[in-house]
Amino acid sequence: MRQEVDGMKSVHEGVLTLHKPHPLLSGQRGNIDEMESKLTTEPAVSKCEVIQVAIVCAGHNSSRSMVTLIKSMLFYRKNPLHLHLITDAKAHLILSTLFDTWSIPQMEVSFYLADNVVPEVSWIPNKHYSGVYGLLKLTLPKALPSSLRKVIVLDTDVTFATDIAQLWALFQNMKSDQALGLVENQSDWYLGKLWKNHRPWPALGRGYNTGVILMDLSKLRGMNWPHLWRMIAERDLQTMLSTSLADQDIFNAVIQQNPRILHEIPCHWNVQLSDNTRSESCYTEVADLKVIHWNSPKKLRVKNKHAEFFRNLHLTFLEYDGNLLRRELFGCSNYSNSKQQSSYINHEQINEDDVCYEFRCVKYIKYRTHLFYLDYDYEQDTTDGSSEWDVTLVAQLSMDRLQMIESLAKHWEGPISLALYMSDTEAQQFLSFVISCETLANRKNIGYHVVYKEGSLYPINFLRNVALGQVTTPYVFLLDIDFLPMLGLYPYLKRVMSNLHMSEGNKALVIPAFESLRYRLNYPKTKADLLKMLDVGDLFTFRYHVWPKGHAASDYPKWRSATTPYKVNWEQDFEPYVVVRRDVPEFDLRFAGFGWNKVSHTMELEAQNYQFIVLPNAFVVHMPHAPSLDIAKYRANPLYKRCLDTLKSEFMNDLSIKYGKTFPNVIN
Amino acid sequence: MRQEVDGMKSVHEGVLTLHKPHPLLSGQRGNIDEMESKLTTEPAVSKCEVIQVAIVCAGHNSSRSMVTLIKSMLFYRKNPLHLHLITDAKAHLILSTLFDTWSIPQMEVSFYLADNVVPEVSWIPNKHYSGVYGLLKLTLPKALPSSLRKVIVLDTDVTFATDIAQLWALFQNMKSDQALGLVENQSDWYLGKLWKNHRPWPALGRGYNTGVILMDLSKLRGMNWPHLWRMIAERDLQTMLSTSLADQDIFNAVIQQNPRILHEIPCHWNVQLSDNTRSESCYTEVADLKVIHWNSPKKLRVKNKHAEFFRNLHLTFLEYDGNLLRRELFGCSNYSNSKQQSSYINHEQINEDDVCYEFRCVKYIKYRTHLFYLDYDYEQDTTDGSSEWDVTLVAQLSMDRLQMIESLAKHWEGPISLALYMSDTEAQQFLSFVISCETLANRKNIGYHVVYKEGSLYPINFLRNVALGQVTTPYVFLLDIDFLPMLGLYPYLKRVMSNLHMSEGNKALVIPAFESLRYRLNYPKTKADLLKMLDVGDLFTFRYHVWPKGHAASDYPKWRSATTPYKVNWEQDFEPYVVVRRDVPEFDLRFAGFGWNKVSHTMELEAQNYQFIVLPNAFVVHMPHAPSLDIAKYRANPLYKRCLDTLKSEFMNDLSIKYGKTFPNVIN
DSSP states (O other): OHHHHHHHHHHHHTTOOOSSOOTTTTSOHHHHHHHHHHHHHOOOOOTTOOEEEEEEEOHHHHHHHHHHHHHHHHHHOOSOEEEEEEEOHHHHHHHHHHHHHHOOTTEEEEEEEGGGTGGGTTTSOBOSTTGGGGGGGGGHHHHSOTTOOEEEEEOTTEEESSOHHHHHGGGGGOOTTOOEEEEEOOBGGGGTOSSTTOOOOOOSTTOEEEEEEEEEHHHHHHTTHHHHHHHHHHHHHHHHOSBSSTHHHHHHHHHHHOGGGEEEOOGGGSEEOOTTBOGGGGOSSGGGOOEEEOOSTTGGGOOOTTHHHHHHHHHHHHSSOGGGGGOOOGGGTTSSOHHHHTTTBOOTTSOTTOTTHHHHHGGGBOOOEESOOSOOOOOOOOSSSGGGGOEEEEEEEEGGGTTHHHHHHHHOOSOEEEEEEEOHHHHHHHHHHHHHOHHHHTOOSEEEEEEEOOSSSOOHHHHHHHHHHTOOSSEEEEOOTTEEEOTTHHHHHHHHHHHTTTTSSOEEEEEOEEEOOBSSOOOOSSHHHHHHHHHTTSOEETTTTTOTHHHHTTOHHHHHHOOSOEEEOOOTTOOOEEEEETTOOOOOTTOOSSSSTTHHHHHHHHHTTOEEEEOTTOOEEEOOOOOOHHHHHHHTOHHHHHHHHHHHHHHHHHHHHHHSOOOOOOOO | OHHHHHHHHHHHHSSOOOSSOOTTTTSOHHHHHHHHHHHHHOOOOOTTOOEEEEEEEOHHHHHHHHHHHHHHHHHHOOSOEEEEEEEOHHHHHHHHHHHHHHOOTTEEEEEEEGGGTGGGTTTSOBOSTTGGGGGGGGGHHHHSOTTOOEEEEEOTTEEESSOHHHHHHGGGGOOTTOOEEEEEOOBGGGGTOSSTTOOOOOOSTTOEEEEEEEEEHHHHHHTTHHHHHHHHHHHHHHHHOSBSSTHHHHHHHHHHHOGGGEEEOOGGGSEEOOTTBOGGGGOSSGGGOOEEEOOSTTGGGOOOTTHHHHHHHHHHHHSSOGGGGGOOOGGGTTSSOHHHHTTTBOOTTSOTTOTTHHHHHGGGBOOOEESSOSOOOOOOOOSSSGGGGOEEEEEEEEGGGTTHHHHHHHHOOSOEEEEEEEOHHHHHHHHHHHHHOHHHHTOOSEEEEEEEOOSSSOOHHHHHHHHHHTOOSSEEEEOOTTEEEOTTHHHHHHHHHHHTTTTSSOEEEEEOEEEOSBSSOOOOSSHHHHHHHHHTTSOEETTTTTOTHHHHTTOHHHHHHOOSOEEEOOOTTOOOEEEEETTOOOOOTTOOSSSSTTHHHHHHHHHTTOEEEEOTTOOEEEOOOOOOHHHHHHHTOHHHHHHHHHHHHHHHHHHHHHHSOOOOOOOO
């Protein structure tokens, strides 16, 4: 053992300053190997060093999938991050809104529109499901700013199980020529032996997987990367006809020709859960898992010995409350300014001692918002000229009204824009509800916009504005989710609007509202049906028993016999359901929870001199439901009414100033 | 630089086998210091070594708090765990059920009843809110098995932010005499300078915090620990009169006398968020945080510069789906047998190809169950003899019926046993709902039993059995949550039961059921009221329009004029709400979701020759609600009816065999 101690001593006198034989160093072999391997694979990253990450993301589904990746990354990260997102227009809208409203401290996000670089790869014949976007990783050295020297490139279907800094640190192990850090493919499929007639592109062995890439942009630029890959791709395409794995085929062909640019990274940085994977050999313990790659078309349903473990990890982040990731890296507070750090709620204007503090805050909360959570594809029919009068139904809801969407969709075949107030977990339940619902699964003209829960008040007007903001038709029908429009309302509206010269002046078409107190309602098929049901007490005018003022101005007696549209005057507390131009004023954000959220809006229409025109052959019926927990909660809160009155006064005051009109004081 | 290379060489020839100068070792100073500090503070734990953890836990609230601690521990752990729980009878029932149904692989749980060791500390005058249980940590060397040599002792109000193995490894740093590893207190409060007349117990400096203890049981036993602490406590109590910090005062007094037994561990292993804490000096980066200790009475509402960060971490685990922690440590599979590993669902009996596979599975799922989620304290009134006839209302629900609990509590002043089917996040919402609801916050005779969601079917009969299983009164009233009992039903039942000789033979008292189709109902105050409302169509007999068979056997026409209880015969499809003895047969688990869940139970009562006796002056009324998402989902599923029919046949068959009776075939 003498020799060992000598060894220790020399180290002591040399660079290391171990003041005593360390238990690990004087311990048994196993530990030393362990330490050595730790030193080899885990070089350090400087404190607060910014980690650069690039992701190509196109369309609604990839955007959703990317969010889970980002959550897993944020959960474990301890460094500032800079995301570089190469997106199509859809993903750009979704993700820029999401990250703006998410307001994560110490995370910067830059967007690069895919359209700018697509021409560089669109000539490549490609059979992969990711289409042309799958190829965009090839263009990164050119697409990303020249000041950016290295970047981790990720597919949207990977999940982190550890701190990304450990991966970033591996750049330090890359030798001078090594420009691409990659993990080997883990399935024999890539050897071309599993399928008959499957001939993979040229590669070293199984080839390398491009789901996780350490990309040294400077080195690639230095070797004229765009020219390099293009030459090799053109040559190989002569025999291969098309790529089947998008960018991955081409990366591998380049590496086969230039093995020196490859730096192989340990396989647990890209544990591939494809079919026939040999990934098991790559981890023996949970601690070994770093990045999991769901690269099977079966995704979460893939069969794997440890699938349950992997699924649990994935579900963890899928359902994780993203708001909790707004936590600040307080060790690196210099990186971002203090404004950004907590900008998701900016309520400096409010006095914390104000008794209505909670109610006043709502207006300033930046609710994390995921627009177009599901596929959306609506093209207005321009052939018959009716698109000029096209109208989108706008509403908002939370989980307890989910089942209403299906009935609504059956009663309204036109486009719908819905804002949904949900938790991350509920968003998943919502997703499977829509997918498993035949009526909804095939409807692509419903825009679902998820607003994540925050605080205790239901931000009804924020939700309405979100749904309103995503409408593309010239007109909107502003409804509430617990109403069902009469069958045929959509085509009726389009017809009637063309006759009413809706485009001239400010007009609001009023759709009279009724209610049923009975749970099993035979929905009236016609106005005649409805009048009969009114007469026998099966239906009532809306809120007849408790709040007749809200709709009295619609003049129900006149409506009974009306056959042509008629004008009515605005009255105090009027809150009709209306069809208006899309550029209608937004709803006032100070009204959240219950009370005055629509009344204030109608008042602003009046201030803008809207004409209220009641439609004689249109109606909506309120479907009964048990009172929601929220209503009950706030009815019981004595502060609520008091604060609502204050907010009303302030709103009226603001309105007077804005429009130079005075409204009667309606506080009662 | 020559010397460095020499140094490296000697190492090479010695124990280390670095085959080339390592980038880290040949790099700059900073890295080496970092490496050294890593080696010093993080000795390794052997792969699959079992980590031993002891926690003292008493009462409902501590049990809830402990679950969050366990979740954080499980999330990061990579080693098998053995929990040693010292509990009172309440916590024992709650936690043994919880861990049994949680079925976490590679985690063993042992229970030690506090009653056995309480006498050893109950003589100590103690002002701490944790009462005598706070002192039990002193008894651990004696209470835990002598084969257990070391253990990490934790308070229930700590949260892990890293792998507990790192803490376990610190045992290796403890020198020969050191028996207690502790972190220093982080508030000057302990110096006795913050409050006037506050004189802390004797301690070294601020003293040490016992929220996290590395306890070397062998060494403590070797120094006759029970004698040691008792002597010092007795002496100091002569001047201090009582302990204000429970065990902590005594541990500190012992340490002050015997500093050699103390091993100080780095402060980030017990970051104390008490008021006036100086814990900030103990971490500069997120990476430094290891264990967070919510040791302020304000708990999550404590004011702290980084409180938001700490709260987010805590909320993460509070709301984390505990089912996801059932993931196996596949690197250590030898530790537990394969049976245990996935025993939360044991469906080996079921053929995976069976079309009714999903429906059949329900019966075998071990739903994670947290009994008595909230304070419960019900003592039967034994003074007037009515306790002999005491009856508990039994029901089950999910979140969408939460608001029913309040009305129910107003209509039924007796004990209630509720099973709630929820996610972990929903359980938190439920908790704040009850706390903020005046009616419920003060009711201690409602047992809330949380059954965590799993799979897609609502396990209605499992829930009923859970609620039924926790009843302590001799009788139960089996109801559904969407019914409101008439006011005064509880005392009426107790009166009537004594006259009916309920204790003799098998009797089921039938409470006739009615329904309202209107959602604004003036609840009938008396039977006369109810009859009037029936006559004008404001009320109907239950399911009159869609399923009259369910209650027809109650003989409503007879009930109208009945003034005394009358017997009725069982009929096919009868599913009345009944009062029965607590030892009634359980509900059959194969019926989940909707259909036959009560019918099957009534049929078994008939098989056991129960007499059905209708009460003339009792009724319940069904409160209307929108159809739940689940009903809609299963009505739309064609497999559902088919599988239900299969299950019915099998149930009838089983029943015939069990009771030797034949029932008419009712499959239609």
